[in-house]
Amino acid sequence: MLDIKLIREQTDHVRERLRARGGDDDARLGEVLALDEQRRTALAEVEKLKAERNRVSKEIGALMAQKKVQEAEQKKAETRDIGARISELDQAVAAAESRRDELLLALPNLPHAKVTIGRTSADNPVIRTWGETRKHPFKAKGHVELCEALKLVDFARGTKLSGSGFLLYTHWGARLERALIQFLLDLHTTRHDYVEISPPYIVGEHCMTGVGQFPKFKDQAYAVQEGLDSSSLGKLYLVPTAEAPVANIHREEILKEAQLPIRYAAYSPCFRAEAGAAGVGTRGMIRVHQFDKVELIKIVRPEQGYEELEAMVRNAETVLQLLGLHYKVIQLCTGDMGFASAMTYDIEVWAPGQGSYLEVSSCSNCEEFQARRMNLRYKSDTGENRHPHILNGSGTALARLFVALVETHQEADGSITIPEALRPFLKADRISA
RNA sequence: GGAGAGAUGGCUGAGUGGCCGAAAGCGGCGGUUUGCUAAACCGCUAUACCCUUUACCGGGUAUCGGGGGUUCGAAUCCCCCUCUCUCCGCCA
Numbered sequence: 001m002l003d004i005k006l007i008r009e010q011t012d013h014v015r016e017r018l019r020a021r022g023g024d025d026d027a028r029l030g031e032v033l034a035l036d037e038q039r040r041t042a043l044a045e046v047e048k049l050k051a052e053r054n055r056v057s058k059e060i061g062a063l064m065a066q067k068k069v070q071e072a073e074q075k076k077a078e079t080r081d082i083g084a085r086i087s088e089l090d091q092a093v094a095a096a097e098s099r100r101d102e103l104l105l106a107l108p109n110l111p112h113a114k115v116t117i118g119r120t121s122a123d124n125p126v127i128r129t130w131g132e133t134r135k136h137p138f139k140a141k142g143h144v145e146l147c148e149a150l151k152l153v154d155f156a157r158g159t160k161l162s163g164s165g166f167l168l169y170t171h172w173g174a175r176l177e178r179a180l181i182q183f184l185l186d187l188h189t190t191r192h193d194y195v196e197i198s199p200p201y202i203v204g205e206h207c208m209t210g211v212g213q214f215p216k217f218k219d220q221a222y223a224v225q226e227g228l229d230s231s232s233l234g235k236l237y238l239v240p241t242a243e244a245p246v247a248n249i250h251r252e253e254i255l256k257e258a259q260l261p262i263r264y265a266a267y268s269p270c271f272r273a274e275a276g277a278a279g280v281g282t283r284g285m286i287r288v289h290q291f292d293k294v295e296l297i298k299i300v301r302p303e304q305g306y307e308e309l310e311a312m313v314r315n316a317e318t319v320l321q322l323l324g325l326h327y328k329v330i331q332l333c334t335g336d337m338g339f340a341s342a343m344t345y346d347i348e349v350w351a352p353g354q355g356s357y358l359e360v361s362s363c364s365n366c367e368e369f370q371a372r373r374m375n376l377r378y379k380s381d382t383g384e385n386r387h388p389h390i391l392n393g394s395g396t397a398l399a400r401l402f403v404a405l406v407e408t409h410q411e412a413d414g415s416i417t418i419p420e421a422l423r424p425f426l427k428a429d430r431i432s433a
Numbered sequence: 434g435g436a437g438a439g440a441u442g443g444c445u446g447a448g449u450g451g452c453c454g455a456a457a458g459c460g461g462c463g464g465u466u467u468g469c470u471a472a473a474c475c476g477c478u479a480u481a482c483c484c485u486u487u488a489c490c491g492g493g494u495a496u497c498g499g500g501g502g503u504u505c506g507a508a509u510c511c512c513c514c515u516c517u518c519u520c521c522g523c524c525a
Contacts, residue, residue, distance in 0.1 A: 040482095047483060047484085058452095060505055075505070
């Protein structure tokens, strides 16, 4: 969430940056300011009353000690109705505060000044490309046809089990999926200096709110039946990304500056309800309710935020380079960026069978936005508490990576050539019928 | 699932209604002493918010797992919740 002090002191700047996203947050912003004003007015008054009560109470204590019961009783009577006024004002403060915070949680992050102003994905600048589209000397097949022919994925039975949007990987398909996960984790932990994490795949609502998934995207998450032992966390949710548990690992903590930067790599399945997205364009493996992903998370000093973002994108690119997949890196314009992000790079990989690029990674610097939501801070060497920057990036998302891989490396005979780097993990250099 | 114990500052651990934002010790920071290190001694050592100042200082409020209650006043009394530990049962 945004810093209330920033909103208070640089209202025009905040309004301008929010408008750059193309959303309509002006009214919400105004309401936040009004509620904040109300809160502070009531707070100043109630604190004055409390100071008065504390002062008198001390006197009463002194009088009691001196056995001046008469005088003490008199003062008690005087103070009695201050209490009622105090609890009244306390409630007013709490009400204004909770309403203010509710609205604050619904405001997106401010885009970084260097991000291109735009409205849709058409406005996203291409930053760089790598490799080139492979020209097959035959008609390139789509991944659905390839997977069915090689029995890598049983689409029909996946649907039979869990409905459309769920994949049943079989035989070499299952092995390829597992090999890719292993390859990704290995790469990031041994060559890129991330610490491996294996998180819970179900998290409490506070984690979802912490990373900015909630409250806005609540309808995109799968809620889980609450356990019989009622938890203080309330309802639990299947993770839409490992970002949800991993970015929250240090929530409500005060880290030491020396602990930073923290870099985590975590595999998890990702569950997305994708409400309203069923139907057209959902066939195959491009858009599914459950997919695998290796997520990268960084918690860093604000000064390092953007250099770490660049490094993170390079880390994700390395994956595609090692797999020999052509891709482009784009930067999302203000209107296309996610709720929590200040700057985002997407990596889109070429899928010859689709004849289009697929998003396989999205790397964002959320700056202090998430840290503030989860009350994560670090104590700087100079002794002050600050919010770190939190970054997240896919490194990378499976299913789509799988698609690009089989479509790119398909051969005339219908087999798939496995890229050199992946062979030790799959223990095969070719998949054929 | 059953029985019991507990939750206090960075840590250990006192504190059963006012003198407690909280003893003591450890750790940490600063200083004195010292050829260096160590020791000894002295001082400082939580967070958030509000007001003021929009640098500094200062004033106030809240915080002893969380929430509610009693009271002029709660770390302390009452109620609810969560978590942790020990033992038994069950299980991968």
